[in-house]
Structures are given as C-alpha cells and as structure tokens.
Amino acid sequence: MTGSVVLVATPIGNLGDISERCLEALRTADVLAAEDTRRTRALLSHFGIPASGRLTAMHAHNEAAVAARLVEKVADGAQVVYVTDAGMPGISDPGARLVSAAIDAGLDIEVVPGPNAALAALVQSGLPTDRFAFEGFVPRKGRDRADRLGAIAEEPRTVVIYEAPHRVGALVQDLAELLGAQRRIAIARELTKVHEEVWRGSLGEAVEHLAEREPRGEYVLVVEGAVSEEPGEDDVRAAVSVALARGASGRDAADEVARTLGVPRNLAYRIATELRDSR
Numbered sequence: 001m002t003g004s005v006v007l008v009a010t011p012i013g014n015l016g017d018i019s020e021r022c023l024e025a026l027r028t029a030d031v032l033a034a035e036d037t038r039r040t041r042a043l044l045s046h047f048g049i050p051a052s053g054r055l056t057a058m059h060a061h062n063e064a065a066v067a068a069r070l071v072e073k074v075a076d077g078a079q080v081v082y083v084t085d086a087g088m089p090g091i092s093d094p095g096a097r098l099v100s101a102a103i104d105a106g107l108d109i110e111v112v113p114g115p116n117a118a119l120a121a122l123v124q125s126g127l128p129t130d131r132f133a134f135e136g137f138v139p140r141k142g143r144d145r146a147d148r149l150g151a152i153a154e155e156p157r158t159v160v161i162y163e164a165p166h167r168v169g170a171l172v173q174d175l176a177e178l179l180g181a182q183r184r185i186a187i188a189r190e191l192t193k194v195h196e197e198v199w200r201g202s203l204g205e206a207v208e209h210l211a212e213r214e215p216r217g218e219y220v221l222v223v224e225g226a227v228s229e230e231p232g233e234d235d236v237r238a239a240v241s242v243a244l245a246r247g248a249s250g251r252d253a254a255d256e257v258a259r260t261l262g263v264p265r266n267l268a269y270r271i272a273t274e275l276r277d278s279r
C-alpha cells in the first residue's frame with residue numbers, strides 16, 4: 001500500500017486561519033516535513049498536537065535530497081505532510097521539487113489549500129483580479145533584475161510581487177521609474193495580523209509614502225497592468241473630427257484615420273458619419 005504526499009497551507013499570521021483539514025493532516029501525518037522545524041513545532045504546540053519524533057527539515061538548501069528520501073517513505077505507505085513557515089508550500093517556498101519527485105515516482109499528491117499572501121493582497125488591492133501575474137520575488141540586482149522589471153512594465157495583467165521590508169522602497173522606486181509615476185499600486189503589509197494595512201495610490205505617491213516611514217513587517221506589492229496603447233473610440237473620434245474640420249469628406253477622413261491610427265476603416269467611417277450628421 002502506498003501513502004501520499006500532502007502539501008498543507010498554514011496561516012500567514014493569524015492562527016485563526018488554520019483549517020480543520022490542516023489540523024487533521026498535522027495530527028495524522030506519519031512524517032511531518034517542515035521548512036523550519038522550530039516554527040512548525042511552535043504551531044503544533046499552539047494547537048496541542050504532539051510532534052512525536054515525526055518532524056524532519058526540508059528547506060530550499062536540501063529539498064532535492066530530502067524529497068527523494070520522503071518519496072521512498074511514501075512508496076512504503078507513509079503519509080508525508082509538508083508545511084512551510086507560512087502560507088502555501090511551493091509558492092515562493094520549497095515544495096515544488098517534492099511534488100515533481102512524487103509525480104516521477106507515480107505517487108499521489110494531495111493539497112490542503114489555505115492562506116496565501118499573494119491572493120489575499122490581490123483581492124484587497126482594488127485592482128483587476130480577472131487576470132493577474134504572480135512574480136514572486138524580483139531578482140535583487142543586475143541584468144536579471146532589469147530584464148524582469150522590463151517584462152513587468154509591459155505586462156498587461158495585474159502583477160503581484162513579494163518583497164522583503166528593507167528592499168521594498170528601492171523596488172517601488174525602480175517600478176516608478178520604469179512603469180511611470182501614474183501607474184496604480186497597492187502595498188499590502190502584515191496581512192491577517194494586528195498591524196494589517198493596505199495602502200493604495202500611484203507609484204509616484206508610493207515612493208513618497210515609503211520614504212516617510214521605515215518599512216516593517218511583510219509586504220506584497222500589487223501593481224496595475226500596463227494600459228493598452230491601442231487607440232480607443234475616443235482617439236478615433238478626436239482624429240476624425242480634426243480631419244473633418246480641415247474640410248475632408250467623411251470617406252477621406254475615415255481613410256486617413258484608419259491608416260494613421262491603424263484602426264478598422266469601418267469604425268472610422270461610422271464615427272465620421274455620426275460626426276457629420278450631428279453638425
């Protein structure tokens with residue numbers, strides 16, 4: 001009989017966010033693999049769950065080797081639970097290698113979903129949630145950082161970024177320079193905790209906001225996507241109206257605007273006809 005790998009989300013601050021399924025998984029696991037065994041021991045102790053020699057460490061520096069060992073235990077029938085310090089394993093946290101090792105071995109993987117800072121910040125940001133891009137931590141320096149920030153500047157979807165408190169000011173400054181001071185941003189801090197705060201404004205205002213206080217706690221940045229530069233109906237209307245005022249016929253105005261703005265001719269012609277008829 002084989003067991004399974006169970007990825008279990010834990011609270012990102014407020015312990016009230018623990019779920020019944022999370023507690024059950026922690027109670028019944030044969031092996032409790034944790035990013036930081038001390039933190040997980042504290043979580044277990046808070047909920048009165050004995051560690052009973054089940055804890056083992058799996059973090060970014062030993063994930064490949066430990067994952068291989070854990071997969072062997074699952075193949076022997078063990079229920080192996082993996083938790084990180086906070087939130088969903090595998091999201092800017094270890095866990096992905098354990099999943100791929102389990103898939104390669106043909107084993108079952110379960111997930112106990114729960115708190116996640118990116119999604120909590122996104123839904124509180126007030127920015128569009130229908131499409132979004134998760135960027136995790138942006139590289140700290142050099143070409144990698146420049147390339148990533150360049151891609152973020154062009155990204156049309158809402159972008160969610162994690163950052164450490166001592167680097168958040170520099171990141172917002174870089175974003176303001178590359179994306180423009182007008183682009184909107186929400187800065188979510190200490191989500192689900194006593195000092196939870198979500199600040200909303202433009203990138204230009206955000207630079208000043210962060211310069212006025214020492215960043216403390218955990219941060220998620222949610223940045224508005226790049227606004228499409230495709231000309232809209234208002235742009236077509238303005239260009240057609242200029243051409244008509246110059247004395248062009250409706251047809252000529254439509255031809256000219258369709259060519260210069262790269263919009264469909266029938267759209268330009270419809271607007272030219274509306275404008276001419278309303279004179």
Ligand code: SAM
Nearest residue numbers: 012087088092093116117162163190191218219
């Ligand atoms: N796996 C976690 C998750 O599901 O959200 C993320 C782990 S990542 C190593 C830690 C980063 O997540 C922090 O630097 C911060 O950007 C963000 N984060 C975690 N908890 C947070 C909180 N309570 N408030 C704001 N951001 C948080």
